[in-house]
Amino acid sequence: MIVSLVKRPEQSQSMVYVSPLIALVFTLIAGIIMFMIMGVDPSEALYAFFVEPLTSSYGWAELGVKATPLILIGVALSIGFRAGVWNIGAEGQLTLGAICGGGIALWLYDVDSFFVLPLMIIFGVLGGMFWAAIPAFLKTRFNANEILTSLMLTYVATLLLSLLVHGPWRDPDGFNFPESRIFSDSATLPVIWSGTSLHLGWVFALAAVAGIWVLMSRTIIGFQIKVVGQAPDAGRHAGFSVNKMVWFVLLLGGGMAGLAGLFEVSGPIGQLLPSISPGYGFTAIIVAFVGRLHPIGVLFAGLLIALSYLGGESAQITMNMPLAVTGVFQGMLLFFLLACDVLIGYRIQWGSSAAASATGSGAVSNEVPNG
Amino acid sequence: MGEVLIAAVLTIITAATPLVYASIGEMISEKAGVLNLGVEGMMLMGAVCGFAAVNATDSSAIGIIVGMLAGSGLSLIFAVLVLGFQATQVATGLALTIFGIGISSLIGQDLVGIAYDGLPKLPIPGLSAIPVAGKLLFNHDILVYGSFVLILVVSWFLRSTRSGLILRAVGDSHDAAHAIGYHVIRIRYMAILFGGAMSGLAGAYLSLSYSPLWIENMSAGRGWIALALVVFATWRPWRVFTGAYLFGGITILQLHAQALGIGVPAQVMSMLPYVATIIVLVLISQDHNKIKLNAPACIGKPFHPTS
Numbered sequence: 266m267i268v269s270l271v272k273r274p275e276q277s278q279s280m281v282y283v284s285p286l287i288a289l290v291f292t293l294i295a296g297i298i299m300f301m302i303m304g305v306d307p308s309e310a311l312y313a314f315f316v317e318p319l320t321s322s323y324g325w326a327e328l329g330v331k332a333t334p335l336i337l338i339g340v341a342l343s344i345g346f347r348a349g350v351w352n353i354g355a356e357g358q359l360t361l362g363a364i365c366g367g368g369i370a371l372w373l374y375d376v377d378s379f380f381v382l383p384l385m386i387i388f389g390v391l392g393g394m395f396w397a398a399i400p401a402f403l404k405t406r407f408n409a410n411e412i413l414t415s416l417m418l419t420y421v422a423t424l425l426l427s428l429l430v431h432g433p434w435r436d437p438d439g440f441n442f443p444e445s446r447i448f449s450d451s452a453t454l455p456v457i458w459s460g461t462s463l464h465l466g467w468v469f470a471l472a473a474v475a476g477i478w479v480l481m482s483r484t485i486i487g488f489q490i491k492v493v494g495q496a497p498d499a500g501r502h503a504g505f506s507v508n509k510m511v512w513f514v515l516l517l518g519g520g521m522a523g524l525a526g527l528f529e530v531s532g533p534i535g536q537l538l539p540s541i542s543p544g545y546g547f548t549a550i551i552v553a554f555v556g557r558l559h560p561i562g563v564l565f566a567g568l569l570i571a572l573s574y575l576g577g578e579s580a581q582i583t584m585n586m587p588l589a590v591t592g593v594f595q596g597m598l599l600f601f602l603l604a605c606d607v608l609i610g611y612r613i614q615w616g617s618s619a620a621a622s623a624t625g626s627g628a629v630s631n632e633v634p635n636g
Numbered sequence: 637m638g639e640v641l642i643a644a645v646l647t648i649i650t651a652a653t654p655l656v657y658a659s660i661g662e663m664i665s666e667k668a669g670v671l672n673l674g675v676e677g678m679m680l681m682g683a684v685c686g687f688a689a690v691n692a693t694d695s696s697a698i699g700i701i702v703g704m705l706a707g708s709g710l711s712l713i714f715a716v717l718v719l720g721f722q723a724t725q726v727a728t729g730l731a732l733t734i735f736g737i738g739i740s741s742l743i744g745q746d747l748v749g750i751a752y753d754g755l756p757k758l759p760i761p762g763l764s765a766i767p768v769a770g771k772l773l774f775n776h777d778i779l780v781y782g783s784f785v786l787i788l789v790v791s792w793f794l795r796s797t798r799s800g801l802i803l804r805a806v807g808d809s810h811d812a813a814h815a816i817g818y819h820v821i822r823i824r825y826m827a828i829l830f831g832g833a834m835s836g837l838a839g840a841y842l843s844l845s846y847s848p849l850w851i852e853n854m855s856a857g858r859g860w861i862a863l864a865l866v867v868f869a870t871w872r873p874w875r876v877f878t879g880a881y882l883f884g885g886i887t888i889l890q891l892h893a894q895a896l897g898i899g900v901p902a903q904v905m906s907m908l909p910y911v912a913t914i915i916v917l918v919l920i921s922q923d924h925n926k927i928k929l930n931a932p933a934c935i936g937k938p939f940h941p942t943s
Contacts, residue, residue: 270722272940351726403914409921412673412726413864417910420857428903550730587745589852592738599731600713603723611722 270611280609285555285566287608288601295597305584313583314576314594324575326461330533331574334359334525334545336470336567339552340477340560341521345514347481347494347558352515354400354415355522356546357422358393362523363530364426365392367537370452370530371434371445381451385527393523394516396422401515405508411515419546427539434537445537454532466528470567473521478560490514522546543574544592551599570595638768644888645772649780650846652884654679654838654855656783658862659869659876660790661834666866667794668827669807669934673729674714675835676859677736682707682839684744687850691747696755700779700840707836708829710736715828719821722938737853747850754848755779779841786834791873803827807932810939820939835859857910864913868920870930879916886912 296314297307318324338355345352352358366389373381396418403409427443436446454464481487493500493510501507529541552570556562577591658675665672686703690696714732717723755777763774794800803823805813810820838858843850861883869875890905921927 270940353730403918407918407922408924408927409914409917410864410867413860413867413917414914416860417857417864417913420910421907424903424907428901431903432901547730547734550727551734554727587742589738589741589745592734593742594738596731596735596738599727600717600735603717603728603731604721606723607721 284605291601313580318575326463332567332571333466337525338549341518343553343558357419358519358522359526360422361396362389362393362526366527389527393519397519464532648884651887652880655880657838659865661831665831674732677733678707678835679839679855680740682836683843684740686840687843703840708832711832741852752848
C-alpha cells in the first residue's frame, strides 16, 4: 500500500478553502504534542492560547490592534506574491515608516495641530515606499534578487532605528534610555473604541482590504498582476511591462508596511523604541499565504495570526510559557498549509505508484525567481 | 603591527568559517535544483542544539554532531514538503526560517547566559610553530580545519566525480536526468540534507566557537548572507570560499573600527555586511547572462515523476 499523488485535471477550487482548515487542525494537533513534550497540560495551554484572550472586550480590541499591521502588510504582500515578486523585507519597510512618520512627530513635538497626524501618515507611507523602492530599482535596473536585497535592507533599517534612538532622537529627559520622547497628543492615533486601545489603524486595515479587493477584481492593473504572476510570457506578449509591475507591487507593499509601522509607533507604542515590532513584517508573509493571497482571506488570516500573538502573551502571563511558542505555532501553520496545498493540484491515491502514474501527467512548473 | 595584523586575519577566518559552511551547503542544494531559503533557520537550529548538547555532555564532538543533525533534521521537513508535497520552494524556505527562529529560541530558553570555553584549539604539531604562518594557518579549532577540507572535497566532488556530475545533471535538467534513470527525488533529498547539515555546522560554529554561548537569533542574518554568497560565487565552490573571506574582511572592519580610532557609530559599522551584500549582488547580477549561464537551470522548479 503506497500513497501517491495524482495530478488533478484542473485545480480543485474547494481545496483552496478547505486546505487552510485542514492545516489548522494539524497545527493544533502538533501543538498538543509540543505542549506534552514541554510538560504542559495541553488543554490548559490551548485554552490560554486561543480562548482566554477572547473572553474580554480588552482581548477583542487587542486582537484588532495586533491584526492591523498584519492585515495591512499581508494584503499588500499577497498582491506581490501573486505577481511573483517576493518582497520579504516588509519588516524593514515597516521600520522605515516608523522612523519617517515618527520623525515628523518628534520634529513637530510642540505643534498642536490637526495636521500633525496626517503628515505623519504621509511620511510613514513615503518612508516605507522609499525603502521598497531600493529593491525595486535594483531588481528592474540590475536584475538583483529582491528576496535578498529587501531582506538585507531590513537589517539596515533596524540598525538605523537603533542609531537614531540611541543618538539624536533620544529623549533628553529619558535618563539615557534608548527611547524617543513620548509623542504629543496630536501625534497619537485616536482610539475608536473608548476604554480600549483599538485605534484608527483598524479602519485603515479594513479599508485596505476593500481597496485591494476592488483593485484585484475590478481593475486592469489587478488583471495584469494576475496574468504576469501566472504566465509571465503571456503577460509579456500582451505588452504588460514586467518592470512596471515590480515597481507597483513593491511600492504598494512598502507603502502599506510603512503605514503599519507608523500606526505601531503612534498607536500602541506611542514613541520610538529600538524594537517596534515582534516581526509583523515577516509574519505577514504567513498571513498572506494562509489568506490564500486573497484580500478577504487575509482579513481572517490576520485575525487568526493576531490571536496567536495574543495567545502567546496570555500563555506567558498565566502559564509562564516562553513567547517563542507563538513563532513555533505560526511556522507550523505555514508548514501544514503548504503541505495541504498539494491537495489543490493533486489528489491522494492509495495504491501502487504504477497505477497512479498511468493516470498522472506532467510536472507542475512553478517559476521561482532566482539570481 | 605584526600582532595586530595577525589578530585581524584570525578575525577574518572566524567570521568567514560559518559562511563557508552555510553557503557551500546551500550551493550543493541549489546545484541539485533546490532553492532552500531556510538557511537562517537551520543555522539557528544547529547553533542551539549544538550548544545544548555540549552543555549536557561536555563533549564538543557530540555538540558538533548534534548541531549537524539538527540542521539536517530541519531540512528534512523542507525536503518532505518540497519534494513530497510539491510545495513552493520559496514559501517553504521562508516558513523554515520563521519556524527555525521560533523553535530555536524555545529550545534555548534555559541556555541563555550559560558560558562555554569554546572549541579547543588544535595546533598542528611542528607546523604551528612556524612564525606568523603557524599562527594563521595551523592553530585553529576542528571546524576551521574542516571548512578548508570541505571546500577541497566539494570542489573535487563537483568537478571530478561521477556523482558530482549526476548532481549537476539533476539540477540542470531533472527531466533528462530522470529519463536516463537517475532518482531525481532521492538525489535531491540527499542534497537538501547535506545543505541542512552544513547550515547546522555553521550554526554550531557560531555557538561553540565564534561566540561560545547561545543568544536568540544569534546568526543575525548570516544565513541570508550565505544565500547571497552563492549567487555572488555563481555556484562555484572556490568563489564561495573567496566570497566568504571577503565578507570576513568586512566583519573585521566592524569589530576593529573602534580600535583603529574610526569615529563611526557602531550601528553604521554593523550595517556594513548587509550593505556589502546588496552591492555585491548588484554587481554580480547586472550581467544577466552570467547568472543565466551559471545558475542550475531547474532551480526552484518542482519535479513530479511521471514514468
